[in-house]
Amino acid sequence: MDKLLNDLVAIVGPEGVLLGDDVSQRSVDWFTGAPCRAKAIVRPRDTEQLSRVMALCYQADQPVVTHGGMTGIVHGGEASPEELVVSLELMNRIEDIDSVGSTLQVQAGATLQHVQEAAAEIDMQFPLDLGARGSCTIGGNIATNAGGIRVIRYGMMRQQVLGLEAVLSDGTVVSSLNKMLKNNAGYDLKQLFIGSEGTLGIVTRAVLRLQPHMPSEQTALVAVPSFDALTQLLGLVSQELANSLSAFEALWNNHYKLMTTESGKHTPLLADDSPFYAIIETLGLDDERDAEHFSQVLQKALEAGLITDAVLANSRAQRQVIWAIREDIEVLVKELKPMFSYDVSLPIPHMDAYVELLEQGLKAQWPQVGKMVVFGHLGDGNLHIMITVRDDSPESRRQVEQLVYTPLKEYGGSVSAEHGIGLEKRDYLSICRSSEEIALMKRMKTALDPKGLLNPGKVVALD
Amino acid sequence: MDKLLNDLVAIVGPEGVLLGDDVSQRSVDWFTGAPCRAKAIVRPRDTEQLSRVMALCYQADQPVVTHGGMTGIVHGGEASPEELVVSLELMNRIEDIDSVGSTLQVQAGATLQHVQEAAAEIDMQFPLDLGARGSCTIGGNIATNAGGIRVIRYGMMRQQVLGLEAVLSDGTVVSSLNKMLKNNAGYDLKQLFIGSEGTLGIVTRAVLRLQPHMPSEQTALVAVPSFDALTQLLGLVSQELANSLSAFEALWNNHYKLMTTESGKHTPLLADDSPFYAIIETLGLDDERDAEHFSQVLQKALEAGLITDAVLANSRAQRQVIWAIREDIEVLVKELKPMFSYDVSLPIPHMDAYVELLEQGLKAQWPQVGKMVVFGHLGDGNLHIMITVRDDSPESRRQVEQLVYTPLKEYGGSVSAEHGIGLEKRDYLSICRSSEEIALMKRMKTALDPKGLLNPGKVVALD
Structure with missing residues (x-):
């Protein structure tokens, strides 16, 4: 074991450094299962340990790739044998949850689902949602500015983050754990780290904004006769369901057909010959009132010829049947x-x-x-x-x-x-x-990571 | 006139450069009326002109202060006799408005009200709103990340900006006029310029996100018996009016009393002896349904002892009477x-x-x-x-x-x-x-404005 690894063990303990098979048995690509090739995986237990790890790496010119839940699909977590992986997996604690301020403070390694459940326990919601919720981490969601199925209502991950803490390439800890909706005291530093894919700093903790729980969900699958009708339908529901519209997902005929009749994996709730389909969902407070309004709007769309057929979910199980047609990515991977x-x-x-x-x-x-x-x-x-x-x-x-x-x-x-x-x-x-634009990205990369040690080659390559 | 000014005239024409009284008759502080002391005010007509102006200033080490609508109150627009002011006032055109994509592209010098009106013309809304709407400019709103009265529902200016164009200190034009809700292709450069008060670049154009028009407004002024009741009331209305709550403004007794009985300037719609007051507002689609629900929620708050009295607006005029108690800043300035x-x-x-x-x-x-x-x-x-x-x-x-x-x-x-x-x-x-954090701000300032020419000394001072 080389000197750097010895020094790292001294910081994070022997169980904090994975080597050999413990590294290669991990995959960096869930599509192909390609193994991790890094020289080691370092697992700090807190920000202070990570800060010391990074200070060492900076001194040693050691490049570092950060791992979250490894559900990304653009090879952002790929690591060469010369690179070191930092995994936030042991930093997965929810540190604080405040129902008056509607905030939740969490370590970056916690999964999205863990945060969603913690919010639900105090009768609130954390609205970011995507298929990988059980594995993806908050740190990864921040680093990639995750989107998902409720962006139309709540925005992307960027909108859910009130404050964060990050460690720079030289080990400096920049703690901006703001809890307020409004804070114009100087540059909004968190924006640097959101969506920069671990190339400007490593996110260690975050303050997230919670939203009121919405007990009423209305979901429909509709058949749409043309693309023009599809955009008009989007306009209609955006206007009529404006305050509550939480998803508008379109399925082209080729997708719907493959997921249902062609693969035989999902029930074709509507005939498979429509050029387009859409899943429309609202989140609200009063199930009875919302259901009535929702079906009125769909009736209006039907009368206007914007949809030709529709099926409304009447239960949680029916909602899941509709969403499975959209979300069951494994059918696609197989077919x-x-x-x-x-x-x-x-x-x-x-x-x-x-x-x-x-x-x-x-x-x-x-x-x-x-x-x-x-x-x-x-x-x-x-x-x-x-x-x-x-x-x-x-x-x-x-x-x-x-x-x-x-x-x-x-x-x-x-x-x-x-x-x-x-x-x-x-x-x-x-x-x-x-x-x-690319020149400006490089200028930022050079300013924040002058040695080019953080997730090298990802997003922008320095010449 | 010195060489630089001559060269500037060659770029923007004689009417594009203001000197002498035309400079000093402008105020940099609407509280005190303090005069502008800059050596000149340069008024480019388009991004290309501004780019050439900045390239010249960069060469000449000429510091530049950017002026929008001059409604700021933290001396962000103050300029010394050695500094040059760039005013975006001649760049005030709405360039494009798209009801399908819900976007509006505008030059930075357009007023907020101009944009609000253009959105209303196509039956949509631009939701940022503040008292200075008639004078403040979109560029200033972006540079200061303006807030205002509807942040609780729509977020601050940062959330309204899909894309922007900025000129850097050396004249480089960085055009990121993105029109899409989602774009994770590299660093989100617009975030650098939003809220950095003209110290990292000069915003020249922006793509703004429009929202559906909300025809139904419900407004109430309520009396609240304690601070504890006030936070519980916020919790109640956040939950019960979640999808539509657009404002929750609190007035301490000292404010309400001064605005009404003490100054005699506004009618005390409720007795002036309550410790707190709140203005609660919702935006929705169906006036009748919303009004009923709104008064139900207030009834609930009354029964729970969270409010002791309430007055609901039944017309636009009544709404204005309520809001005037909150917004009439001139009474405060005088009293x-x-x-x-x-x-x-x-x-x-x-x-x-x-x-x-x-x-x-x-x-x-x-x-x-x-x-x-x-x-x-x-x-x-x-x-x-x-x-x-x-x-x-x-x-x-x-x-x-x-x-x-x-x-x-x-x-x-x-x-x-x-x-x-x-x-x-x-x-x-x-x-x-x-x-x-402050060190990181300075690092960004140095990276983007290495000569320190943009709005020098504002936000962070370089040593």
């Missing part, structure tokens, strides 16, 4: 093997043309095997696109990426809506960010 | 002459003790003349405190500042909730920000 997964955003008016262009390109290049499904958070301008060409060679991957990303430039879209950049999308960053 | 104005935030549970401490301190130091009134956005943890000791000498000002700011450290509060730091609060920044 579209080997699968390429994309997460783009673009202005809603351009979406239809973009998807059409993509379909044509796929058909032209892979007429036999090319297959794609499209779904996503339409209300947020965010599409998820899953593509297979039955071959995951680097060349095929590169060709499909070109197909997916290149048109986004013209449409003013983004190569990443909510998954981040990591390593996977770094070479495509210039499609949606100008050279001045 | 508390010379007035010191403070804007602090602190965790709600500590507010009562804090205000009591302040009152005692004021009475002890100025038993005859000391007078204060307290009101604010209780739901946001934000108090406005107006104090007079009938003397505005620098020593008295300093003494009152000590009284107001010092206890905030212990309570975990902030010396600025929404007004910013400017020059006025810079020396108190360390009360609520750690030395590591």
